[in-house]
Amino acid sequence: MTFLSKRVQKVPPSGIRRFFDLVLGSKGVISLGVGEPDFLTPWNIRDEAIYRLEKGHTTYTSNLGLIELRNEISKYLANQFSLSYSSEELLVTNGVSEAVDIVMRAFVDDGDEVILPEPTYVCYRPLIELCGGVVVPLDTSLSEFVPRADQIESLITEKTKAIILSYPNNPTGQSIPFSELEKIGKIAMDHNILIITDEIYGDISFDPFRSIAEISDIKNNIIYLNGFSKTHSMTGWRLGYIGASVDHIEAINKIHQYSALCAPTLSQYAAIEACKSVNEVPKMKQSYMERSRFFANYLNKLGLETLLPKGGLYCFSKISHLEDSSLQFAEKLLNQEKVAVVPGSVFGVGGEGYIRSCIAINFVDLKLAAERIGSFVKSYAK
Ligand code: PLP
Numbered sequence: 001m002t003f004l005s006k007r008v009q010k011v012p013p014s015g016i017r018r019f020f021d022l023v024l025g026s027k028g029v030i031s032l033g034v035g036e037p038d039f040l041t042p043w044n045i046r047d048e049a050i051y052r053l054e055k056g057h058t059t060y061t062s063n064l065g066l067i068e069l070r071n072e073i074s075k076y077l078a079n080q081f082s083l084s085y086s087s088e089e090l091l092v093t094n095g096v097s098e099a100v101d102i103v104m105r106a107f108v109d110d111g112d113e114v115i116l117p118e119p120t121y122v123c124y125r126p127l128i129e130l131c132g133g134v135v136v137p138l139d140t141s142l143s144e145f146v147p148r149a150d151q152i153e154s155l156i157t158e159k160t161k162a163i164i165l166s167y168p169n170n171p172t173g174q175s176i177p178f179s180e181l182e183k184i185g186k187i188a189m190d191h192n193i194l195i196i197t198d199e200i201y202g203d204i205s206f207d208p209f210r211s212i213a214e215i216s217d218i219k220n221n222i223i224y225l226n227g228f229s230k231t232h233s234m235t236g237w238r239l240g241y242i243g244a245s246v247d248h249i250e251a252i253n254k255i256h257q258y259s260a261l262c263a264p265t266l267s268q269y270a271a272i273e274a275c276k277s278v279n280e281v282p283k284m285k286q287s288y289m290e291r292s293r294f295f296a297n298y299l300n301k302l303g304l305e306t307l308l309p310k311g312g313l314y315c316f317s318k319i320s321h322l323e324d325s326s327l328q329f330a331e332k333l334l335n336q337e338k339v340a341v342v343p344g345s346v347f348g349v350g351g352e353g354y355i356r357s358c359i360a361i362n363f364v365d366l367k368l369a370a371e372r373i374g375s376f377v378k379s380y381a382k
Contacts, residue, residue, distance in 0.1 A: 342355065
């Protein structure tokens, strides 16, 4: 007899973490595993947190987040993405991770269907299922990892509550063209469905990025998620935010106020500075772009088909001609060549047959990792 709820028993542990427990045990490994920027948080942001700490700004904030921060996020979204969210339409969270959790809990009832284009980031599926929701996957590997509006529409039933979009995508690096987003928006309106859009890599898009939340007549149907982890190299600060209508924010905040109270106060002060200092971001973006171009081109030459990423920190490469199981490929690569990548299977339907490599490591190691993958690929010919 277990004390655990049936829902928790059904949820598997994160595939990324399970694989990286293996990596921790081995020496001399080059890790292309965890999706984390390799830049330090810019100094002015750290400095602001130190200043606030010295001043003793260590109490709770309002549940919604500091009003000064919400005002700055509002300006940031207007300047960077032409999005219009007032401070009342914003809720500051403990990373986008908490945002996804409380959004699912606010909207998903038992039996509700949620359309999820996969492969995609690992948290959506378990968090939907923990609410009793049913994931309806859309395999984007059949359309170069870009979901089309007609494919989404074909999956809609009476039970469909929401569609999740997460672009530029982790792990594939692909984005949805704005013309397609307009069609998806129209479908959501016609069928009265919610669009939950996680745009945490929006500011690390190599092409000019346009958000679906720009389309003003569907704004009520949109839950917009973003955060500071990737764009501003602030993964450990745990800061994200939700943009939605005031009614929706109030409802989501009911869960946030009981489960989190507020996002970390020092991080919120630091984030005010982050919103104001956008000049570091283009440099970081340029560097991610150069590294991902190098890596994708190198792996393509090795015969591991890799689409050029449109943004983010990852390359997604096909390995199915060498190995049926991406987990087996990743384990062998780790053991033989000491390079850690994430098996594509952990990212859901359509991910098997691929590996994800995070390119946010120094160029010397990235080149060495690419060469080691080259030696590994050659070992299959023997
Ligand atoms: N959303 C996506 C698409 C991600 O790739 C990640 C982290 O890798 C997260 C959310 C989690 O972000 P945060 O650090 O803000 O919780």
